[in-house]
Amino acid sequence: MARSVSTNRKLVTTFFAWAVGLAIFFPILWTILTSFKTEAQAIADPPIFFNFHWTLENYVTVQERSNYFRHFWNSVVLSGGSTLLGLIIAIPAAWSMAFVPSRRTKDILMWMLSTKMLPPVGVLVPMYLIFRNLGLLDTQIGLVIVLTLINLPIIVWMLYTYFKEIPGEILEAARMDGATLRSEILYVLTPMAIPGIASTVLLNIILAWNEAFWTLNLTAAKAAPLTAFIASYSSPEGLFYAKLSAASTMAIAPILIMGWFSQKQLVRGLTFGAVK
Amino acid sequence: MNTTFRTLMGACALAALAAGASAETITVATVNNGDMIRMQGLMDDFYAKHPDIEVEWVTLEENVLRQRVTQDVATKGGQFDVMTIGTYEVPIWGERGWLVSLNDLPDSYDIDDILPAIRDGLTVDDELYAAPFYGESSMVMYRTDLMEKAGLTMPEAPTWDFIKEAAAAMTDKEGEVYGICLRGKAGWGENMAFLTAMSNSFGAKWFDMDWKPQFDSEEWKATLDFYLDLMNNYGPPGASGNGFNENLSLFQTGKCGMWIDATVAASFVTNPNDSSVADSVGFALAPDNGLGKRGNWLWAWNLGIPAGTQKIDAAKAFVEWATSKEYTALVASKEGWANVPPGTRQSLYMNEEYQKVPFAKMTLESILSADPQHPTVDEVPYVGVQFVAIPEFQGLGTAVGQQFSAALAGQMSAEQALDNAQKLTEREMMKAGYIK
Numbered sequence: 001m002a003r004s005v006s007t008n009r010k011l012v013t014t015f016f017a018w019a020v021g022l023a024i025f026f027p028i029l030w031t032i033l034t035s036f037k038t039e040a041q042a043i044a045d046p047p048i049f050f051n052f053h054w055t056l057e058n059y060v061t062v063q064e065r066s067n068y069f070r071h072f073w074n075s076v077v078l079s080g081g082s083t084l085l086g087l088i089i090a091i092p093a094a095w096s097m098a099f100v101p102s103r104r105t106k107d108i109l110m111w112m113l114s115t116k117m118l119p120p121v122g123v124l125v126p127m128y129l130i131f132r133n134l135g136l137l138d139t140q141i142g143l144v145i146v147l148t149l150i151n152l153p154i155i156v157w158m159l160y161t162y163f164k165e166i167p168g169e170i171l172e173a174a175r176m177d178g179a180t181l182r183s184e185i186l187y188v189l190t191p192m193a194i195p196g197i198a199s200t201v202l203l204n205i206i207l208a209w210n211e212a213f214w215t216l217n218l219t220a221a222k223a224a225p226l227t228a229f230i231a232s233y234s235s236p237e238g239l240f241y242a243k244l245s246a247a248s249t250m251a252i253a254p255i256l257i258m259g260w261f262s263q264k265q266l267v268r269g270l271t272f273g274a275v276k
Numbered sequence: 277m278n279t280t281f282r283t284l285m286g287a288c289a290l291a292a293l294a295a296g297a298s299a300e301t302i303t304v305a306t307v308n309n310g311d312m313i314r315m316q317g318l319m320d321d322f323y324a325k326h327p328d329i330e331v332e333w334v335t336l337e338e339n340v341l342r343q344r345v346t347q348d349v350a351t352k353g354g355q356f357d358v359m360t361i362g363t364y365e366v367p368i369w370g371e372r373g374w375l376v377s378l379n380d381l382p383d384s385y386d387i388d389d390i391l392p393a394i395r396d397g398l399t400v401d402d403e404l405y406a407a408p409f410y411g412e413s414s415m416v417m418y419r420t421d422l423m424e425k426a427g428l429t430m431p432e433a434p435t436w437d438f439i440k441e442a443a444a445a446m447t448d449k450e451g452e453v454y455g456i457c458l459r460g461k462a463g464w465g466e467n468m469a470f471l472t473a474m475s476n477s478f479g480a481k482w483f484d485m486d487w488k489p490q491f492d493s494e495e496w497k498a499t500l501d502f503y504l505d506l507m508n509n510y511g512p513p514g515a516s517g518n519g520f521n522e523n524l525s526l527f528q529t530g531k532c533g534m535w536i537d538a539t540v541a542a543s544f545v546t547n548p549n550d551s552s553v554a555d556s557v558g559f560a561l562a563p564d565n566g567l568g569k570r571g572n573w574l575w576a577w578n579l580g581i582p583a584g585t586q587k588i589d590a591a592k593a594f595v596e597w598a599t600s601k602e603y604t605a606l607v608a609s610k611e612g613w614a615n616v617p618p619g620t621r622q623s624l625y626m627n628e629e630y631q632k633v634p635f636a637k638m639t640l641e642s643i644l645s646a647d648p649q650h651p652t653v654d655e656v657p658y659v660g661v662q663f664v665a666i667p668e669f670q671g672l673g674t675a676v677g678q679q680f681s682a683a684l685a686g687q688m689s690a691e692q693a694l695d696n697a698q699k700l701t702e703r704e705m706m707k708a709g710y711i712k
Contacts (some may be wrong), residue, residue, distance in 0.1 A: 009589070038549075038550075039550055040528070040549070040551075040552075042549045043525040043528075044528070044529070045525075045529060053474070065313060065316065113357075125347070125351070128347055128351055128353065129351055132351060132353045132354070137353060137354075138355060139353055203504075216340060216344070216361055217344065217347070220303050220305070220332075220334050220355040220356060221332035221334050222332075223305050224334070228334075228336075231336055231337055232308055232334075232335035232336060232337075233308060233340075234308060234337035235307075235308040235309060235337070235340075235521075236307070236309075236337070236338040236465075236519075236520060236521070237309055237520050237521070237538060237540055237541070237546070238309060238310055238521070238522065238524075238544060239521065239525065239550060240308070240521075
């Protein structure tokens with residue numbers, strides 16, 4: 001009896017988990033399906049799920065009209081560059097907050113997070129003017145700086161949480177053995193925090209890859225990443241859903257594949273310490 | 277051998293450097309519509325004529341484009357050398373000195389060939405500030421088969437009463453056929469483009485000569501009552517969320533008897549690849565009420581050069597090429613006359629080949645019947661048919677549009693919506709200093 005209840009419960013939980021998973025994944029699935037339809041099929045009412053004439057026409061059109069690889073490369077540089085720069089700043093910051101906390105550490109952490117509460121559009125014009133005066137408009141370096149600043153609070157918070165889990169005594173022992181601050185962070189702390197750093201890196205890459213406000217507003221032709229590539233397929237007059245879906249699929253494919261391969265690492269990092 | 281190879285490599289590098297140094301790159305910000313995309317495919321012709329100019333395209337969605345180019349031109353950001361801008365922006369930006377005058381385009385460009393209605397909207401104090409690439413008005417598109425079934429004949433210039441009668445006769449809600457599809461989605465370029473143009477034909481206006489808002493007038497009440505009555509009885513469900521694309525898909529799938537919207541839609545609804553009703557579409561002028569103004573708008577996408585650019589000559593060369601008669605001929609030779617950007621040049625409509633395009637005549641007549649300098653029955657202090665060419669209008673139009681969209685969704689009465697519109701417009705106009 002007890003066994004049967006447990007099986008039933010397991011079934012319900014599994015069903016529920018699948019239902020939630022499918023609900024979350026459905027928009028992506030629909031985008032992928034739409035990308036293989038004609039524009040007329042894309043707006044058909046009632047909607048067509050699988051029973052349509054599959055075509056690669058939209059992908060051909062998108063490939064012909066846009067320089068996908070230039071946008072892709074910009075996305076790689078921006079997300080990779082901002083993550084690297086973010087880590088260089090955040091690792092020492094998180095180290096000091098985790099192992100040498102002051103009375104104000106919590107306040108500083110909260111203040112850092114509070115910068116995420118400001119709607120970005122509120123600082124658009126000053127940022128635009130600063131970028132114009134510094135000659136950073138439509139440059140990769142400008143965008144790398146902005147994306148780093150945007151995601152820095154999250155990186156610091158995540159790393160701070162992971163570092164807090166590491167016993168301070170180990171670092172103390174390293175210090176007693178004569179390790180300098182640099183070697184302590186580089187050779188003792190970092191290897192122990194690798195899972196945490198890895199998931200921070202992955203999450204930051206995803207956030208930077210998907211960032212659409214600043215990457216649309218501060219770029220034109222040269223530094224525009226895949227978000228701008230997608231935005232160019234929306235049209236106020238004319239059907240565009242199938243082509244837009246093809247562009248979206250091409251834009252999310254790399255990050256989706258990366259997420260797929262690293263999901264174990266990502267989940268482990270994100271749930272680290274959650275069940276304590 | 278080694279030395280020769282090195283010399284050759286050095287020469288190549290120098291040549292590449294020289295080529296790179298001499299070619300000037302201009303960045304063109306544009307909107308994603310069929311005509312603009314087509315132009316990107318025809319750039320070989322431009323490069324053949326101007327081998328020293330490279331063109332980079334930045335294609336954006338209309339609202340994003342509007343925000344990006346406004347920000348850039350206002351701050352003299354210099355991101356773009358040519359901008360695709362609408363009829364609304366040109367007079368406002370031109371007046372502020374944000375755009376380069378195009379009066380010095382060569383005689384061969386033939387400025388006088390541009391349709392007067394369009395050219396007037398792009399001219400401030402006799403200076404032409406943008407060149408039209410594509411122009412449109414609005415008109416009635418209707419299903420000839422359903423009209424015939426209803427036993428009616430669409431006149432070339434229908435009245436609103438006829439539209440109502442036809443909508444009632446064509447509606448078959450059980451068969452999911454709705455007599456009329458109109459814009460309902462809130463926005464100054466969405467429902468308010470349609471309703472402002474419609475209100476002109478009812479004798480209404482946004483402001484009187486003292487800039488006092490007029491939503492408390494009988495004419496606006498008549499406009500909104502008629503619109504709501506039409507849409508509630510003969511329109512599709514959920515119309516308050518419908519814009520151009522939603523109505524396009526409804527019409528193309530045979531669910532609309534009539535659709536009053538941009539003339540550019542004619543080429544979509546008659547395209548058999550996308551439209552299931554392509555062979556049974558007729559066209560008529562936008563309706564009127566016998567007051568001397570029709571309910572059609574006037575819009576053009578234009579190419580303008582921001583004052584902040586350092587590459588004025590290259591930008592002008594591009595604008596001249598893209599809006600020339602020769603470009604029209606180029607499109608016609610490569611893609612056929614039906615794909616030529618419409619609504620900008622008189623010579624196009626005199627072309628015998630173009631006259632064979634089924635919607636050409638009605639598009640021209642619609643454009644010619646709009647008068648942006650005198651858009652309303654009574655005299656008004658503003659220009660613009662479906663908009664008021666003042667900087668405050670984007671915000672105002674959208675706020676008023678939200679009230680009217682809510683009335684269409686049944687969230688408030690027409691009286692309430694008009695009352696709210698009047699109050700919010702008064703408040704904003706007072707804040708902006710137009711009225712005290």
